[in-house]
Amino acid sequence: MKVALAYNLKREDKDKPADYFSEFDSPQTIEAIVRALEGRGHSVEAVDVGSPGSFSYFKKSRVDMVFNISEGRQGRFRESEFPAFLDYLNIPYTGSNTFSLALALNKALTKKILKAENIPTPAFQVFSRGDEGLDRNLRFPLIVKPNCEGSAKGIEPSCVVNTPEALFNKVKDIIARYSQEALVEEFIAGKELTVGILQNGKITILPVLEIDFSNCLHSGEYFYSWRMKEFQGNANLGLVPEFHCPARLDRETEVRVKEVALKTHLAVGCFGVSRTDIRLSRDNVPYVLEINPLPGLDPKESNLPLMAYAAGMQYDELIEAILISAYERRRELN
């Protein structure tokens, strides 16, 4: 197949906030995907969709498939920005459609759908201005996060609050810094789990990944915060979490965790690939935090490849599975 890899490049810019480019992809990830696809016999061109000229490239070049990892530039629909352009040109792309990409980026809206589907998700409230009354049913500790971000942007230990005063300070801070509403959720103490799903003809639920932060406590970070994600593996900073895949769960809990991830994938209308983040409470309830239709694909650092390896897949098999699922779907639709 003639494939174009569509990405936004991670770069450094001293004038931007430290987390500005966190969602974008590194040269290593781009290189790894290109190599994986070429190794499988495809011809590949990597295109930075943030660069001038990228749109005319897609208008002129006929590609069979776009391998989409582009996160988009700005706004609450940014992950569907580029796929919408591909839809307009009738060029097929991997993964979820514009609708599911935009929906999954909006955590509160996704949670409303989860609730309607009886999928457990932490109790929550959205603050648009910062002076709304706090819902009396919510129980501290609460966590405050931007409603429409990924890569744990804006999420740090100080987001977990125990008093209304700390809560409202944080809510106002998030609204101002990220120019969007703040999502307040009950903080679920317990295990950090994430579940990958591949939909290549049939649906495959990958082995559940558990991330244990107990080693990192002296760093001040104790969950999957922005610093934990950004500097993961940095021993000097004390940010070396332990990964367990499959997760250390009894059989019954494992089945339940996989079931809620699958229900979430289907409820949000994801396709091809997704990763659902879950906190398993101490009384064993798998609370879904969110679903990622564009999970990170760094072959060494990202969660989804780790799960694929635990399932016995190589990196190039994972990448090709995502490509082929999109190809098969296109065939079904035609």
Ligand SMILES: Nc1ncnc2c1ncn2[C@@H]1O[C@H](COP(=O)(O)OP(=O)(O)OP(=O)(O)O)[C@@H](O)[C@H]1O
């Ligand atoms: N309600 C909660 N209870 C406990 N921990 C939470 C809660 N919400 C968020 N967290 C912690 O913060 C992390 C990041 O939160 P979340 O997954 O909502 O953000 P994100 O920016 O969308 O992440 P991603 O990098 O997966 O895109 C979670 O993996 C978890 O460790």
Ligand SMILES: [Mg+2]
């Ligand atoms: Mg997450």
